[in-house]
Amino acid sequence: MSRGNFFALFATRERAIKYLSVILIGVPIWYVIGILITFSPELGVAMGMTPPPNAGRAVMYTYIGLAVGDIASGWLSQMIGSRKRVVLLFIVMTTVCVGIYFSGVVRTPVEFYVLCVVTGFSIGYWAVFVTIGAEQFGTNIRATATTTVPNFVRGAVVLLTISFQSLRAPLGIQGSAILIGAVTLAVAFLSLRGLEETFGKDLDYVED
Numbered sequence: 001m002s003r004g005n006f007f008a009l010f011a012t013r014e015r016a017i018k019y020l021s022v023i024l025i026g027v028p029i030w031y032v033i034g035i036l037i038t039f040s041p042e043l044g045v046a047m048g049m050t051p052p053p054n055a056g057r058a059v060m061y062t063y064i065g066l067a068v069g070d071i072a073s074g075w076l077s078q079m080i081g082s083r084k085r086v087v088l089l090f091i092v093m094t095t096v097c098v099g100i101y102f103s104g105v106v107r108t109p110v111e112f113y114v115l116c117v118v119t120g121f122s123i124g125y126w127a128v129f130v131t132i133g134a135e136q137f138g139t140n141i142r143a144t145a146t147t148t149v150p151n152f153v154r155g156a157v158v159l160l161t162i163s164f165q166s167l168r169a170p171l172g173i174q175g176s177a178i179l180i181g182a183v184t185l186a187v188a189f190l191s192l193r194g195l196e197e198t199f200g201k202d203l204d205y206v207e208d
Contacts, residue, residue, distance in 0.1 A: 006148065008141050008207065015137075015207070019145060021191035022133040025087060026153035027160075028094050029123040031184045034157040035164055035177055036101060037062050037116065044112065046174045047104060053112045061113045062120035069124015077199065083132045084197050086125065091188055093122035098181050102174065126150075135198035138207035160184070 010016040036043065037058045044052035069090070077086045097119040106112050134146040160180060167176035 005141065006144055009137070009145060009148075011207075018136055018195065019149070021194050022129075022136060022145070022149050023152045023156070024191040025091070025132070025188045025195070026126070026129045026149070027156045028091060028181075028184050028188050029126060029129075030153060030157045031160055031181055032094065032098070032119055032123050033059070033062065034160055035180060036098070036119070039164075039173070039177070040112070042173055043177060044109075046172070047102070047106075049107060049109070049112065051109060053109045057109075057113060058116050061116035062123075065117040065120025065122075066124045066126070067120075069121035070127050071124075072121070073125040073128045077128050077131075081199050082197060083128055083135070083199050084192060084195065086128050087132065087192055088189075090122055090125040090128075091185065091192065094119070095185050097122050098185070102178055132195065132198055135201055135203060136195065138205050139203065140206045142203070 008015075009019045038055060040058045041052045041055050073086050073090055076089075077083055080086070097115065100106065100115060101119070106115050130146065130150055133149040134142055137145045164176050164180055167179060171179060
């Protein structure tokens with residue numbers, strides 16, 4: 001098999017599922033950023049928040065939390081000797097934060113920005129997620145997988161946003177965001193379950 005062949009990632013059903021699964025475990029990160037944070041002023045109004053949060057500040061506080069979360073997730077992965085368990089923990093935390101987001105308990109911008117920091121921390125598993133993607137494949141297509149997976153995850157924002165906007169009319173802005181979040185998180189849990197644990201894996205091999 002030639003090196004760097006993108007289509008080699010889909011040469012077998014098993015490999016294609018593995019590649020798509022890696023992408024799907026990263027989508028909740030951009031669901032939070034692309035939907036919950038970007039549209040926070042509109043969602044804040046819908047949830048009765050007075051005054052509604054500022055999107056720019058929400059993004060800033062979310063990325064502060066995300067930076068700390070990335071450091072913490074990488075450190076924790078090394079400490080417990082597992083990539084999957086760390087990603088599972090962070091997706092669970094993300095699910096809890098999304099639940100709090102829509103619960104109605106956050107009523108003021110200050111409370112919302114605190115939630116942004118905490119939620120940002122919960123989606124701070126980007127580095128571990130990319131590492132999982134790299135370690136799933138042999139050396140001849142590892143770099144291709146590592147560089148394309150993050151781009152597909154970022155690109156998923158387009159589909160998330162289109163779906164979000166399309167569902168706003170029948171479900172309302174809050175209902176649309178909740179449905180997309182539920183699907184995104186459920187798919188991430190299922191996708192993670194099907195991936196192998198790669199911590200300590202011998203990476204000196206090639207794909208047939």
